[in-house]
Amino acid sequence: MRRRADAPAALPSFRGLVLRVRGAMGERLGERRFPGRPQPAGIELEAYSAYAPGDDLRHLDWNAVGRLDALLVRRFTAEREVLVHLLLDCSASMGVPVRDGKLAAARQLAMALAQVALAGNDAVRVALLGGGTVPRETPVYRFGWRQGQPATGVARLAAFLAAAEARGAVALGAALEDHARRHPRPGAALVISDFMTDPAEVEGGVLALRARGYGVVLLHVIGAGELEPGREFRHGVLRDVESGATRPIALTRAALERYEALLAGHLAALEALARRTETTYARMTTASTVGEFVTGELARVGVVRRR
Amino acid sequence: MSAGVLNPTGALGLVAVAVLVALYLYDRRRRVIPVGTLFLWKQVAASPLDRRRFRPDALFLLQLLLLLALVGGYLRPYVQRADARPPGGRLVLVLDVSASMQAREAGETRFDVARRRARALLDALAPGDEAMLVTAADRAHVVLGWTADPDRVRQRLDALAPLDTPTRLGAALELALGEARARPGTRVAVFTDLPREASGVPADALAAVDYAQIGRTDDNLAIAGLVVDQPPFAALADVTVTVLVRNYGHAARSAVLEASIDGEPWMRRPLALGPRASEPVLLTGPRRAGVVAVRLVVDDALAVDNRAFAWIAPAEPLDLLVVTDSREVGAAFEQIAHTVAGSRLEVVNRARYEEEPLGGRRVAVFDGFAPPAAMNALYAAPPAGSGICPGDGLADEAAVVDWEVDHPAVRGLEGLQALRLARVRRLATPAWGAPVVLAAARGGDWPLLVLGDESGRRVACLGAELGPALGSSDGLPLLLLTLGTLRWLAEQVGQRVLVVETGTPSAAGSFRAAPVPGLRVAGDPPVVVAERTGRHRLGDALVLANLFDDRESDIGRDGDRVWPATVRPSAPLSAGGRHEVDWWLYLAAAALLALEWIVWLRKEPA
Numbered sequence: 001m002r003r004r005a006d007a008p009a010a011l012p013s014f015r016g017l018v019l020r021v022r023g024a025m026g027e028r029l030g031e032r033r034f035p036g037r038p039q040p041a042g043i044e045l046e047a048y049s050a051y052a053p054g055d056d057l058r059h060l061d062w063n064a065v066g067r068l069d070a071l072l073v074r075r076f077t078a079e080r081e082v083l084v085h086l087l088l089d090c091s092a093s094m095g096v097p098v099r100d101g102k103l104a105a106a107r108q109l110a111m112a113l114a115q116v117a118l119a120g121n122d123a124v125r126v127a128l129l130g131g132g133t134v135p136r137e138t139p140v141y142r143f144g145w146r147q148g149q150p151a152t153g154v155a156r157l158a159a160f161l162a163a164a165e166a167r168g169a170v171a172l173g174a175a176l177e178d179h180a181r182r183h184p185r186p187g188a189a190l191v192i193s194d195f196m197t198d199p200a201e202v203e204g205g206v207l208a209l210r211a212r213g214y215g216v217v218l219l220h221v222i223g224a225g226e227l228e229p230g231r232e233f234r235h236g237v238l239r240d241v242e243s244g245a246t247r248p249i250a251l252t253r254a255a256l257e258r259y260e261a262l263l264a265g266h267l268a269a270l271e272a273l274a275r276r277t278e279t280t281y282a283r284m285t286t287a288s289t290v291g292e293f294v295t296g297e298l299a300r301v302g303v304v305r306r307r
Numbered sequence: 308m309s310a311g312v313l314n315p316t317g318a319l320g321l322v323a324v325a326v327l328v329a330l331y332l333y334d335r336r337r338r339v340i341p342v343g344t345l346f347l348w349k350q351v352a353a354s355p356l357d358r359r360r361f362r363p364d365a366l367f368l369l370q371l372l373l374l375l376a377l378v379g380g381y382l383r384p385y386v387q388r389a390d391a392r393p394p395g396g397r398l399v400l401v402l403d404v405s406a407s408m409q410a411r412e413a414g415e416t417r418f419d420v421a422r423r424r425a426r427a428l429l430d431a432l433a434p435g436d437e438a439m440l441v442t443a444a445d446r447a448h449v450v451l452g453w454t455a456d457p458d459r460v461r462q463r464l465d466a467l468a469p470l471d472t473p474t475r476l477g478a479a480l481e482l483a484l485g486e487a488r489a490r491p492g493t494r495v496a497v498f499t500d501l502p503r504e505a506s507g508v509p510a511d512a513l514a515a516v517d518y519a520q521i522g523r524t525d526d527n528l529a530i531a532g533l534v535v536d537q538p539p540f541a542a543l544a545d546v547t548v549t550v551l552v553r554n555y556g557h558a559a560r561s562a563v564l565e566a567s568i569d570g571e572p573w574m575r576r577p578l579a580l581g582p583r584a585s586e587p588v589l590l591t592g593p594r595r596a597g598v599v600a601v602r603l604v605v606d607d608a609l610a611v612d613n614r615a616f617a618w619i620a621p622a623e624p625l626d627l628l629v630v631t632d633s634r635e636v637g638a639a640f641e642q643i644a645h646t647v648a649g650s651r652l653e654v655v656n657r658a659r660y661e662e663e664p665l666g667g668r669r670v671a672v673f674d675g676f677a678p679p680a681a682m683n684a685l686y687a688a689p690p691a692g693s694g695i696c697p698g699d700g701l702a703d704e705a706a707v708v709d710w711e712v713d714h715p716a717v718r719g720l721e722g723l724q725a726l727r728l729a730r731v732r733r734l735a736t737p738a739w740g741a742p743v744v745l746a747a748a749r750g751g752d753w754p755l756l757v758l759g760d761e762s763g764r765r766v767a768c769l770g771a772e773l774g775p776a777l778g779s780s781d782g783l784p785l786l787l788l789t790l791g792t793l794r795w796l797a798e799q800v801g802q803r804v805l806v807v808e809t810g811t812p813s814a815a816g817s818f819r820a821a822p823v824p825g826l827r828v829a830g831d832p833p834v835v836v837a838e839r840t841g842r843h844r845l846g847d848a849l850v851l852a853n854l855f856d857d858r859e860s861d862i863g864r865d866g867d868r869v870w871p872a873t874v875r876p877s878a879p880l881s882a883g884g885r886h887e888v889d890w891w892l893y894l895a896a897a898a899l900l901a902l903e904w905i906v907w908l909r910k911e912p913a
Contacts, residue, residue, distance in 0.1 A: 093343030196344035226343065234364065235354070236338040240345040247345055250354035262347045 014112060014294060017304045018120035019084060021188035021215035022278075030081025031121045042076025049075055082188050083140060084117040084124050085214070086110045087179060088164060089193030091130040092241040095166030097232050100223030100286040106192045107161045108290040109219060113190055114157050116294070116304060118143040122188075126157055127179060129193075130170030169242035172197055176205025186213030195220050199269040206277045216279040217303050220270060224287045229259060313383035313887070320378035327374060331367055369903040373896050380892035387885045396436035397453070397490055399483040400425045400460075403499030404442045404467060405474035406809070406859040410500070410608045412524045418469045420521050420867075421498035425464060428496055429457050439486060440464060443479030443499070445472040445810030445836065471611050471840045472810030473856045474499070477507025484512055494872070500864055518870040525863025527555045528562050528605050529612035531585065532855055535599065539794035540625045540647045548590040548617060550601050554580035555861045562605035566590055568619065569597035596621040598804075598842065598851065611840055612860045616851035618804040623669070623797050624649035628682075630660045631674035631773075639777040640672070643790075670796045674773055683765040683796040685789070688732055688772040696757065696768035697735040705731040705748040707755060707784075713814050714743045716758055716767070716795035717788065726784040731755065732770040740766065744788070756792065767792045803848040808855055809837045826850060 038046045040056060051060060051071035064072040088110050094103040114124045118141065127137035138160050141153030172193055179189070189209045195202060195218070202218075209216050225232045235250040249255060267283070274281035282301050284293040298304045342348065363371070402425060408418040429438060438460045440451040451463045476499055487493035495515060499506070500522040503513060532551035554560050561579040565572070574590050593599070596619045603613040625647045629640045637654040644652035655665065657676055664680070671684045677693040689696035707726045710717050717723065723744065733753045736742050740759025745752050757768040769792065777786055807813045812834040825839030835845065837852030844850075854860075 096341045096343050098341075194343055196346070198346060223343075233338075233340045236340045238342045238345060238348055239339050241341045241343065243345070245345050246339070247348050248353050248355060249348060249351060252354070255351050255354070258351045259347060262350050266347060 014116045014304075015119065016306055017116045017294070017299075018307055019082070019113070019117050019122060019188065020302060020305050021082065021084075021190075021217060021280075030079060032080055032082050034078040034080060037078040038075035039078045040073075040075065042079055044077040044079075045074055046077040047075040048072040081142075082117075082122045083185070084113070084122050085179070085183065085187050085189045086114060086124065086126045087176065087189060087191045087193075088126065088128050088161070089130060089170060089172060089191070090128045090164050090166055091170035091172075092166050092168055093194055093196045094221075096241055097223050097225030100225050102194055102221050102223045102286055103164065103166045105284065105286050105290065106221045107164060109221065109284065109293065110190075110192055111158055111161055112290050112294050114141075115154060118153060120307075124153070124157065125183075126160060128164050129172065129175040129179075130168050171201065173201045173203065173205035176202070177208040180205070180208040180212050180214065184212050187215075188217070189214045190217045190219060192219045192221060194222060194226075195270055196226075199266070199273045202270075203273050203277065206273065206279055210277055210279070216277065218270065218274055218279055218281045220267075220281065220283040222283060222285055224285055227263070227285060230256060310384065310386045313385060314381060317378060317381035317383065320374075320381050323374050323378065324371065327367075327370060331363070366903065366906050369899055369906060373899040373903060376892045376896035376899060380889040380896065383887055383889050384892070385885050385887045396433055397487075397493040398428060398432060398436065398438045399441060399486055399493060399495045400428065400438065400464075401441045401443060401476075401479050401483050401495065401497040401499075402464075402467065403474055403476060403497075403501065404444045404469045406469065406471045406611050406854055406856070407474070407500050407522075407609065407862050408469040409471075409611055410522060410524065410527070410862045411610075412522065412608055416469070417500050417522045418467075421519070422464055422467065424519060425496070425498055426461060429460055429464070432457060439483075441479050441483055442467065443474060443476045444470045444838070445475055447475070447479035447482045449482070470809070470838045471852070471854050472838055473854075473859050474501060475507070476501055476505075480506060480508045480512075480516065484508075484515060487515060500862070502864070503870055505858075513870070514873045516870075517872045520864065520868045522862065522864040523866040524608050525556045525861070526558070526560075527607045527609045527612070527860055527862050528560055528580065528603055529553055529555060529609070529860035530601060530603060530615040530853075530855075531612075531857065531860065533599075533601055533615040533617050533853065535617045535619055537620060537622075539790040540650070540797075541622060542648060543593055543596065543619070543622045546593055546619055546622070548593070548599055548601075548619070550588040550590065550615070551585060552578055552580065552588060552603065553585040553857075553860070554583060555863065556607075557582045557863070559584075560605065560607070562603050564588055565602045565604060567600050568593055568595055570600075571595065573599070593619055595619075598849070609860065609862055612854050614840065615853045615855070616806070616840075616842060618806055618849075618851060620798070620804075624651065625793070626651045626669040626797070627653070627793065628665055628671040629654045629674070630657060630671065630676075630678075632657050633674060633774070636674050636773050636777065639773070643777075643786075670793055672773075672793075681764065685767040685769060685792055685796060687769045687789075689734075689768055691732070695737070695761065695766065697737055698732045698770065699735060700733050702731055702733050702746075702748040702750065702753075703729065705746045705755070708745050708747040708752055710744040710756075711741075711814070714758070714795075715798070716743060716756075716791045718791075720787055720791055723784055723788065726771075726788065728755075728771050728785075730772060734768055734770045737761075737768075740768070746770065756788065758792070758795065765796050765798075767796055804851065805835065805845075805848055806851045806853070807835065807837050809840055809852050810856075812836050825852070 040059060048061065051073045055073045059074045061072045061074055064070060088106055094106060110126060114126065117124045121143055123140045123142045125138055125140045138157065141157060176191065206216055230251055233251060237246050237248050239246045271281050280301055280303055282297050282303065284297065294304060402421055408416065408421065410417050432438060435455055437453045437455050438457065439453050440460055440463055442448045442450055451460060454460060480497065483495045487495050494517065496517040498519050498521060500520060502520060503518050506513065530550060531553040534549045537546045550564065552564060559581050561577065564576045564578055566574045573593060576588060578586060580586055599617040599619055601615045605613065625644055629637060629652065631637050640652060640654060644650040669683065671680055671682050672687060673684060674687045675690065677686045677689040677695045686696045689698065691698060691700065705728045707723045710723055731746060734757055736754055736757060739761040740757040742754030743758050744756035746755035755770045759766060771785060777789065805813060814832065814834055823843055823845060825837060826843050826845060827836045827838065835850060837850065840852050840854050842849065842851060
C-alpha cells in the first residue's frame with residue numbers, strides 16, 4: 001500500500017475522541033480532571049483535610065466547624081491540561097521498505113493524534129527524532145482563537161510533519177532520554193517509531209521519560225514488507241540503511257521461518273518492555289489505515305476514548 | 308502442411324537468451340535490498356549468492372518468452388499448405404523501345420536484335436512456364452501480363468516497334484524486379500542499348516537481372532534544337548528560326564539542311580561538322596506563316612532525329628481599342644503602337660465608350676472597369692464586384708511567384724519574377740478561365756493573370772494597374788506580359804498549334820479529341836504525350852512533335868555485352884500457399900511486454 005503525503009483534510013474525522021494517558025498531568029490549569037490529586041482550588045469537591053496554617057480561610061467548611069468543632073478545609077479535584085509530546089522517529093529505517101511508506105503512515109498517525117489532542121483542549125508539541133539533523137520540535141500548540149480567527153496550529157503542524165524525511169541514524173533510547181532532559185515537566189509522550197532496534201536500547205529512554213512523570217505510549221509502525229520479507233526479495237544483499245552494514249541472504253524456507261521467529265520474539269520483547277515500564281504499546285501495520293488504528297487498536301488499549 | 312524458416316541466421320538472436328541469464332546472475336550478485344535494520348537478519352544464516360542455484364522468477368520467465376518470441380519472429384517462420392503448387396519457370400522480358408533502338412547497323416535495327424534475342428529466350432521456356440512482356444520508353448508499359456501461352460507472347464513481341472521517345476528504363480526494371488520478388492525464381496531479362504550504369508537502378512538490384520546491351524555505332528547527325536523567334540505583332544520579315552545541328556559521331560560528317568514552310572521550300576544549306584561538333588543555323592526572312600519543316604539530308608544510323616518541326620504564327624498587326632481615363636496609359640499604348648509597324652490604335656475614355664460602345668477592333672483593353680464586350684478583351688485592374696473578373700480586394704507590394712511556362716501568352720518570357728507591383732487586385736479564378744500567372748504578397752497568393760474563353764471570345768483579367776510605367780524601362784516585365792497577353796488575345800480562334808517534345812507531357816489545354824496514333828491524351832486537366840515525331844492532327848489542333856534528346860541521339864556504345872544475373876530476388880512475404888507467421892510472434896512479444904511491465908510494477912518497489 002502506498003501513502004501519499006498526508007494532509008489534515010485527508011484524515012478521517014476523530015470528533016468526539018480524547019486522549020487518555022496515565023500519569024500525564026501537567027502543571028498548567030486545564031480541563032482534564034485528575035481524581036486523587038486534590039488541590040486547594042477548583043470546582044469539584046473531592047476531599048477534606050485538616051486546616052493548616054497558610055490554607056485559604058475561604059475554603060474552611062464552617063458547617064463542619066459548627067457541628068464537629070474542627071477546622072476542615074475543602075480540597076478539589078485537580079483540573080490540568082495535558083501536554084502531549086508526539087515524538088516521531090525519522091531515522092532512515094522509517095523509509096524502507098519504500099513501498100510500505102512507513103514514514104508517511106507515521107506522519108498521518110502523528111497528525112491524527114495531534115488533532116485529537118487539540119480537539120480535547122490538550123497542548124501539543126511535535127518533535128522529530130533524527131532525520132539527519134539535531135532533534136527538531138515545534139512550539140506548544142493549543143486549540144483556541146486568536147484575533148477572532150481559529151488558531152493555525154493544525155495547519156502548522158501539518159506543514160511541519162510534511163517536511164519530515166527519513167534520513168540518518170537514530171539511537172532511539174538516547175533520543176528519548178535527551179527529550180526527557182530538555183523537557184522535564186511531565187506530559188504524555190507518544191513515541192511513533194518502527195522500533196527496529198534492540199528493545200534494551202529503547203528501555204533506557206522510556207525509563208527516563210517515566211522518571212520525569214511522563215505517561216508514555218509506544219506506537220509501533222511496522223511495514224508489511226517487514227512482516228513478510230518474501231514480498232520484497234528472494235535473494236540479494238541486505239544493506240542496513242542506517243549503518244551501511246551488509247549481509248547476503250537467500251530467502252529460503254528455513255531462512256524465512258527463522259526470520260519470522262526472530263521477529264515474533266522482537267515484538268514480544270517490545271510488549272514486555274511496555275509492561276515493565278508501565279507504558280502502553282500498540283502496533284500498526286502499514287497495510288491498515290490510520291483511521292482503523294486510532295478508532296480500533298488505540299481505543300482497545302485505552303489510549304483514546306469517547307468523551 | 309510443412310513449416311520452415313526464411314531467415315535461419317536469425318537464430319543468432321538466441322545469444323540474447325544467454326545474455327539475459329548472465330544479466331540475471333549478475334543482478335543477483337549485485338542486487339542490494341535496503342532494510343531498516345540488520346539486527347534480526349544477523350541472526351539468520353548468511354547465504355553466499357554466487358554458490359546458489361539459479362532460480363528464475365516469473366519476471367525472468369516472461370522476459371525469456373518475450374525474447375524467444377522476438378527471435379522467433381526474426382527467423383521469419385512460415386507454414387506452407389501441402390496443396391500449394393510449386394513455382395514453375397517464369398520470365399519477365401523487358402525491351403527498350405525508345406528512339407535510339409531504331410538505330411540501324413549491319414542491316415538491321417537494334418530493336419530487331421533485341422527482339423530476336425528475346426524470342427530465343429521464349430523458345431527456351433519449358434511447357435507451362437510463364438512469361439511477361441514489358442516495354443520501356445518514356446514510361447514502363449506491361450504489354451502482356453503473365454501467361455503460359457508462348458505463341459501469344461511471340462505474337463505481341465512481333466507487333467512491337469520502337470517509339471520516338473526518350474528512355475526511362477529504371478521504371479520498367481523496377482516493375483520487373485517487383486514481379487520477380489513477388490514470385491520466387493522469376494528470371495528478368497533486359498534488352499536495351501543503354502549502358503548498365505545508366506539504367507537508373509542500383510547495381511545490387513541489377514544483380515538479379517540478365518542485362519543485354521546492344522549496339523556500337525555512333526554515326527548520327529541530329530537536329531538538336533529548333534527555335535522560332537517571333538516578337539509579338541512583328542512582321543514576317545522579322546521572324547527568325549534557329550536550328551541546332553549536332554554531330555554525335557567521332558568522325559567528321561557533311562550533310563544538307565533543308566527547310567520548308569507548309570511544303571514550300573524556304574532554304575537549303577550544306578553543312579560540314581567535325582567530330583562531336585555542333586553548328587547553329589539561322590534561317591531568316593520566311594515568306595509565309597505556317598509549319599516549318601527542317602530536314603537533314605544525310606545517311607546516318609538514326610533517322611528519327613533528322614527532322615524537326617516548328618510553327619510560325621501569322622503576323623497580325625496591333626489592332627487595339629484602349630478604353631481608359633488615364634492619360635498616361637493612353638500615351639503609353641500610343642508609344643507602343645508607334646513602334647509596331649502597321650498598328651491600329653484607338654484610345655477613348657470611359658464616358659465616351661459607355662456613350663457609344665465601339666467595336667470593329669480585334670482586341671480591347673479596358674483599364675479600371677469591366678464592361679461586357681463582344682470582342683476579345685484584356686481587363687486591367689478590374690473593379691471589385693466585377694462579374695467578368697471576380698476578385699476580393701487589393702494587396703500591396705506583390706510579386707510574381709509562378710506562371711504557366713507552356714501557355715502561349717507567356718511562352719518564352721523569362722524573368723517574370725522580377726515583376727514587382729506596388730498595388731494589385733486580388734483576382735479569383737472564374738469558371739471560364741484558368742490562372743496563368745500567380746502573384747503573392749503578405750497574406751497569401753492569388754492569380755495575377757487569368758486567361759480563358761468566355762462566351763465564344765478570349766478574355767484576359769490582369770490584376771495589375773497598367774499605369775504610366777508601361778512605357779518606361781522599369782515596366783519592362785509588365786510590358787512584355789501585356790504584349791504577350793495581347794498577342795494571345797489577337798490570335799485567330801481555331802488556329803491552335805502545340806509544339807511538343809516526344810515523351811514529355813504537355814498541357815493539352817482545351818483540346819478535346821480522341822487520341823490519334825502517335826499521341827496519347829490523358830488526365831484531367833488533359834495532357835498530351837507524343838510518341839512519334841512529326842505532324843499530328845488532334846481534333847482542330849495541330850500538334851508538332853520533335854525529338855530533342857541528347858541521350859537518344861548520342862547512340863555510340865561499346866558493342867553487344869551481356870551481364871548474367873548473379874542472384875535471384877529474395878522470396879516474397881507470402882507466395883505459393885506459404886504464409887509467414889512472424890507477425891503473430893511479434894504480436895505475442897508485444898503482449899508479453901505489456902504483461903512483463905504489469906508484473907514488474909507489482910513487484911518492484913517505487
